[in-house]
Amino acid sequence: MPEPLIVAHQLVKRFGDFTAVDSIDVEVQPGEVFGFLGPNGAGKSSTMRMIACVSPVTSGTLRLFGLDPATRGPEIRGRIGVVPQMDTLDGELSVQENLWLYGRYFDLPRAEAKRRTAELLDFAQLTDRADSVVEHLSGGMKRRLSIARSLINNPQLLLLDEPTTGLDPQARHVLWDRLYRLKQQGVTQVLTTHYMDEAEQLCDRLVVMDQGRIVAEGSPRSLIEQYSTREVLELRFAAGSNEENSLKLGGIGERLELLPDRVLVYAHDGEAALAEAHARGLQPESALVRRASLEDVFLQLTGRSLVD
Amino acid sequence: MAQHTATPGALRVTSWHLALYKRMWKMNVLSSLVQPLLYMLGLGVGVGSLVDRNAGSGAVLGTTSYVAFVVPGLLVTTAMSLSAGESMWPVMGALKWHRGYHGIAATPLSARDIVFGHATWIAVRCGIAAGAVATVLTLFEQTRSWGLAPSVVVAMLVGVAFAMPIMALSVGAERDGMFPAIQRFVIIPLFLFGGAFYPISQLPTAVQWIAKVAPLWHGVVVARGFTTGNVDWAGMAGHLGYVTLWIAVGLVLATRRLSGKLYP
Numbered sequence: 001m002p003e004p005l006i007v008a009h010q011l012v013k014r015f016g017d018f019t020a021v022d023s024i025d026v027e028v029q030p031g032e033v034f035g036f037l038g039p040n041g042a043g044k045s046s047t048m049r050m051i052a053c054v055s056p057v058t059s060g061t062l063r064l065f066g067l068d069p070a071t072r073g074p075e076i077r078g079r080i081g082v083v084p085q086m087d088t089l090d091g092e093l094s095v096q097e098n099l100w101l102y103g104r105y106f107d108l109p110r111a112e113a114k115r116r117t118a119e120l121l122d123f124a125q126l127t128d129r130a131d132s133v134v135e136h137l138s139g140g141m142k143r144r145l146s147i148a149r150s151l152i153n154n155p156q157l158l159l160l161d162e163p164t165t166g167l168d169p170q171a172r173h174v175l176w177d178r179l180y181r182l183k184q185q186g187v188t189q190v191l192t193t194h195y196m197d198e199a200e201q202l203c204d205r206l207v208v209m210d211q212g213r214i215v216a217e218g219s220p221r222s223l224i225e226q227y228s229t230r231e232v233l234e235l236r237f238a239a240g241s242n243e244e245n246s247l248k249l250g251g252i253g254e255r256l257e258l259l260p261d262r263v264l265v266y267a268h269d270g271e272a273a274l275a276e277a278h279a280r281g282l283q284p285e286s287a288l289v290r291r292a293s294l295e296d297v298f299l300q301l302t303g304r305s306l307v308d
Numbered sequence: 309m310a311q312h313t314a315t316p317g318a319l320r321v322t323s324w325h326l327a328l329y330k331r332m333w334k335m336n337v338l339s340s341l342v343q344p345l346l347y348m349l350g351l352g353v354g355v356g357s358l359v360d361r362n363a364g365s366g367a368v369l370g371t372t373s374y375v376a377f378v379v380p381g382l383l384v385t386t387a388m389s390l391s392a393g394e395s396m397w398p399v400m401g402a403l404k405w406h407r408g409y410h411g412i413a414a415t416p417l418s419a420r421d422i423v424f425g426h427a428t429w430i431a432v433r434c435g436i437a438a439g440a441v442a443t444v445l446t447l448f449e450q451t452r453s454w455g456l457a458p459s460v461v462v463a464m465l466v467g468v469a470f471a472m473p474i475m476a477l478s479v480g481a482e483r484d485g486m487f488p489a490i491q492r493f494v495i496i497p498l499f500l501f502g503g504a505f506y507p508i509s510q511l512p513t514a515v516q517w518i519a520k521v522a523p524l525w526h527g528v529v530v531a532r533g534f535t536t537g538n539v540d541w542a543g544m545a546g547h548l549g550y551v552t553l554w555i556a557v558g559l560v561l562a563t564r565r566l567s568g569k570l571y572p
Binding site (some may be wrong): 078 | 572
């Protein structure tokens with residue numbers, strides 16, 4: 001087995017009295033796409049910032065490429081690419097200026113920076129917008145540019161903090177496609193997200209974080225198998241009657257989850273569960289049988305939904 | 309890549325400033341010329357004609373004409389105003405609004421490179437602005453002198469001496485509300501009472517001390533030594549040393565503060 005790219009052991013980040021990251025253990029292998037999944041405030045971004053070597057570790061150990069960020073920060077930063085949660089593009093400069101100037105920060109020779117810029121414009125499908133001023137780009141284009149810029153130094157590790165938050169579905173799919181291509185090229189990726197579908201699409205392995213701790217770890221499939229049934233029946237009843245109706249569902253499926261707007265019935269056979277509910281005389285306003293997702297895993301683990 | 313010599317971090321940061329400047333330099337050079345030349349005409353010609361007619365004024369000013377007295381003051385105050393402006397909103401913008409500093413902080417560069425890059429860029433900008441004014445001044449016989457060239461360098465130093473502590477303030481500031489206050493209570497008073505338009509010996513002693521604490525007056529004295537040809541090397545070295553002290557302390561403060569913001 002190759003040496004892990006990232007090793008974190010009992011990693012802690014505190015801001016004053018507040019513990020943002022509470023003794024987590026993580027290992028990421030080369031070529032892997034690894035996800036931190038959790039709601040806002042779970043400690044994902046604080047963890048990412050420590051890995052990106054822009055936030056000192058409070059306690060515990062962290063190694064990237066076997067190096068300690070406390071002493072080798074600039075060197076490590078030279079080998080990774082970072083797509084921050086909020087874009088740090090220069091809106092007054094053009095798309096290509098943003099790219100090649102960033103290359104200069106890594107001390108790429110001018111000619112090399114320009115060559116990489118042309119390649120990355122193509123990768124990000126922004127070649128025809130090369131001379132556009134960045135503030136005139138759409139949100140999806142800015143995000144693609146941020147990703148392209150993070151690749152200017154040919155990083156061995158790419159960190160993406162909520163890469164698709166705020167994007168429309170089409171822009172998200174374009175972005176996922178680009179990230180998948182990078183994975184095929186062997187670029188190790190670590191990303192945070194609070195979108196289940198994103199984690200399921202992209203990640204080989206992930207950890208679920210809640211209140212600074214890791215509450216589960218595994219591949220998306222194995223987590224679903226471990227913490228949920230195969231299918232989920234979603235029932236919506238007339239406003240205000242979810243709780244009352246849920247009492248009549250007792251015994252159907254393996255488990256019930258009462259949410260403010262719907263009742264979830266966890267069952268291996270969703271259709272059979274629905275038939276049983278109808279047989280008991282229940283008349284939901286709508287019923288949907290779907291495959292279980294990471295959302296259900298999170299709900300099971302924490303009792304709360306991910307996106308509130 | 310093996311034979312590639314590393315470019316100093318500060319210069320890599322400066323290439324970003326330069327890229328931004330390329331988009332607006334024409335307007336910028338023009339506007340940095342207009343203000344000093346208006347003062348030059350208004351004060352130099354208007355007030356100057358009164359001053360020069362007053363019998364004892366030549367002895368107090370130590371120059372042949374009022375215009376000749378004002379010239380170095382214009383060069384150095386131009387640098388002061390410019391560097392103050394460049395070290396307030398743009399610094400806050402790069403930290404809080406477009407977050408460009410955070411982008412740089414994610415690369416091998418550090419807070420120190422950003423601060424030294426800013427200092428380098430301020431020196432260049434002040435050189436361009438003061439150089440443009442000096443070039444125009446060579447067109448007139450009354451203001452033409454070889455001393456204009458070293459005075460531009462003095463203006464660059466004074467610019468950096470103001471830029472660094474103001475950058476440190478801007479990095480720590482929560483909102484941009486304090487910036488107009490810095491302009492009104494620091495920059496404009498120094499402009500008026502800092503020895504640019506009359507010798508500070510004309511001021512009450514207490515006010516003289518305020519002028520002497522800030523780097524502006526020291527720079528003006530040195531530049532005036534050059535433009536009038538009254539070169540007192542020892543005295544000028546002392547004044548320049550004091551200006552350099554401001555730069556050094558400012559660099560340390562700005563780097564420390566920025567480092568705390570970028571790498572929390």
